[in-house]
Amino acid sequence: MSEWLTPAEWGVVTLSLKVSLVAVALTLPVSYALAWLLARRRFPGRILLDAVVHLPLVVPPVVTGWILLVLFGRNGPIGAWLESQFGLVLVFRWSGAALAAAVMALPLMVRAMRLSIEAVDRRLVDAARTLGASPWRAFLSITLPLSAPGIAAGAMLGFARSLGEFGATITFASNIAGQTRTLPLAIYSGLQLPGAEVQVARLSLISVVLSLAALVISELLVRRSAGSRAHVL
Amino acid sequence: MFFDLSLSCRVGERAIELAFASQARLTALVGPSGVGKTTVLNCIAGLRRPESGRVAVAGNLLFDAAAGVNLRPELRRAGYVFQDARLFPHMRVAANLTYGERLAPTADRWIGQEEVVEFLGIGHLLARWPATLSGGETRRVAIGRALLSAPRFLLLDEPFASLDAERGETLMKLVERIRDELEIPILLVSHDRSEVERLAGEVVMLA
Numbered sequence: 001m002s003e004w005l006t007p008a009e010w011g012v013v014t015l016s017l018k019v020s021l022v023a024v025a026l027t028l029p030v031s032y033a034l035a036w037l038l039a040r041r042r043f044p045g046r047i048l049l050d051a052v053v054h055l056p057l058v059v060p061p062v063v064t065g066w067i068l069l070v071l072f073g074r075n076g077p078i079g080a081w082l083e084s085q086f087g088l089v090l091v092f093r094w095s096g097a098a099l100a101a102a103v104m105a106l107p108l109m110v111r112a113m114r115l116s117i118e119a120v121d122r123r124l125v126d127a128a129r130t131l132g133a134s135p136w137r138a139f140l141s142i143t144l145p146l147s148a149p150g151i152a153a154g155a156m157l158g159f160a161r162s163l164g165e166f167g168a169t170i171t172f173a174s175n176i177a178g179q180t181r182t183l184p185l186a187i188y189s190g191l192q193l194p195g196a197e198v199q200v201a202r203l204s205l206i207s208v209v210l211s212l213a214a215l216v217i218s219e220l221l222v223r224r225s226a227g228s229r230a231h232v233l
Numbered sequence: 234m235f236f237d238l239s240l241s242c243r244v245g246e247r248a249i250e251l252a253f254a255s256q257a258r259l260t261a262l263v264g265p266s267g268v269g270k271t272t273v274l275n276c277i278a279g280l281r282r283p284e285s286g287r288v289a290v291a292g293n294l295l296f297d298a299a300a301g302v303n304l305r306p307e308l309r310r311a312g313y314v315f316q317d318a319r320l321f322p323h324m325r326v327a328a329n330l331t332y333g334e335r336l337a338p339t340a341d342r343w344i345g346q347e348e349v350v351e352f353l354g355i356g357h358l359l360a361r362w363p364a365t366l367s368g369g370e371t372r373r374v375a376i377g378r379a380l381l382s383a384p385r386f387l388l389l390d391e392p393f394a395s396l397d398a399e400r401g402e403t404l405m406k407l408v409e410r411i412r413d414e415l416e417i418p419i420l421l422v423s424h425d426r427s428e429v430e431r432l433a434g435e436v437v438m439l440a
Contacts, residue, residue, distance in 0.1 A: 131333030
């Protein structure tokens, strides 16, 4: 593989994997909590929360990137706080690319996990309660393990989405070689250069294979958990 | 009094009103299907909050609307055997059986695993997954799981429904033995007259 790819291209692939893995790890607990809330609780503002969660899916990615820039930029309210408290700067860094990918992956991950939580029979939770389980214990021993395939499916789907993230990343984290130039950005950059057709084709092929693998795995996991009628695609 | 309750509960358009006190070891709650017998059990187990009333079982106050008492289900110590059993599909029979036992304080346990397994004749099922059990086996495991959770009373929802005559008879003998040997108050929901006449010391009609 390393002979087939130049060191620079290899760097793009590993950066992409790093950004996507961190993005998914970051989003996993948040999206599961949101999925559980949306699947199991009725509260005022639920529809609004549902809509906000889905926003990155329907808003142009460049707008999501701009919102991130406003909030997490060095002068943004969250960005300035992160820098003063932890010395953490996100713009123009790989961590910024991970944040952009995480936000864009969130709605897809929530959807997959919500499906699998809804597929868990609430009456099993009731049974656990009568057997002496607190709500938290019942969640840990019943809902969580029974929705585990959905968690894995959501993670896979989020991973695939993160690998392909372009608009929000280039807007928020920019296109810096070795820092934020993930696969799609490297492909885009290659297209700007004359004579890089082969490189573009190679990177595109890698991109397709990685995303396809993640998607197929997530679909298989959800089918296993919720039966053949449920699917994430 | 083993069971002492009065409650009213709205289910959609219908109102369920029920009041009774029973001293029998096994009390049967009968009535046509759809009249709300399971709803009454859910109110006793704490899975559903009645609009008003009072529920006391075996000397323990579980719910009192006027006094603002509403014990959470995990504190009511009901051995609830659901009509649909509700075995946990991701746990083997052995883990299902011990689920409630592990959550019960040691001092409150009054029956052990070996005794329950022997009593119900489910020793050969321990390593199986719930999905592979027959209807009768599923019910017996569900009863075992409830007994092991150190319950103060049992709620049996149509335990003999949809079993063939032979399996129904086996299970009925079992309930008789639980009634006579384990000395735990039982509330049995049924729509079958012969079942009720044979098992129950007192019959409550829900209409």
